[in-house]
Amino acid sequence: MIEQETVLRRFAAAVEDAHAQLTELDQRSGDGDFGDNLRTGVRTAVARFDADGGSALGALGEVFLDEVGGTSGPLFGLLFTEIARGLAESDDLAGxxxxxxxxxxxxxxxxxxEVGDRTLVDALSPAVDAAEQGFAAAARAAADGAEGTARLRARMGRASYVGERALGEPDPGALGIALLFWAFAAATEPADAPAAPLPR
Known part of the structure; x- marks a missing residue:
């Protein structure tokens, strides 16, 4: 059984720790609002969960779909919502x-x-593939995918307008995905979970 509340609180703590770095990274390659949007959305979801209970991932999905702006807000909302649905069907690794x-x-x-476009997909796609081996493996794959975006020239989103200026730094959205998968690993497989992938 997956303790969704533990996942939510670990994710929230990791986002707080990474906020400044995520904001700085997005200022270099986007419009600089990703750190604020991610932190505000997670804080709002925590408050909603504390008030109403229910599904922690469902709360994240609702908040990010309905209230978080920017390009990434609805995309993260889709992911949170689908994970919540999967866990509602089967509250385990398979779900x-x-x-x-x-x-x-x-x-x-x-x-x-697609993979290679320097977006959150570069962390999410390999993590989904690696999840067959468990939560810790998925977290490591997400972190590696996020780190790998530093070598990619963006072909999608605002970062595509800044050309090579973003090279050498990971995509902030991909790092947000890595933080989420880390939270699942830390909550479910703490002995095997990697370190939180905080941006340098």
Whole structure:
């Protein structure tokens, strides 16, 4: 059984820790609002969960779909919502894998990004593939995928307008995905979970 509340609170703590770095990274390659949007959305979801209970991932999905702006808000909302649905069907690794896979498909359907475009898909796609080996493996794959975006020239989103200026630094959205997968690993497989992938 996956303790969604533990996942939510670990994710929230990691986002707080990474806020300044995520904001700085987005200022270099986007419009600089990603750190604020992610932190505000997670804080709002925590408050909603504390008040209403229910599904922690469902609270994240609702908040990010309905209240978080920017390019990434609705995309993260799709992922949170699909993971919540998967866990509602099967509250285990299989349900998580199904939900994360459905979230990836939804994000690619809406945003049309592929691996190599320097987006959150570069962290999410390998993490979904690696989830067959467990939560810790998925977290490591997400972190590696996010780190790998530093070597990519953006072909999607605002970062595509800044050309090579973003090279050498990871995509903030991909790091946000890595933080989420880390939170699942830390909550479910703490002995095997990697360190939180905080941006340098």
């Amino acid at each position: 998580f894998r199904a939900g994360a896979g459905a979230g990836l498909a939804a994000i690619q359907r809406v945003g049309e990004a």
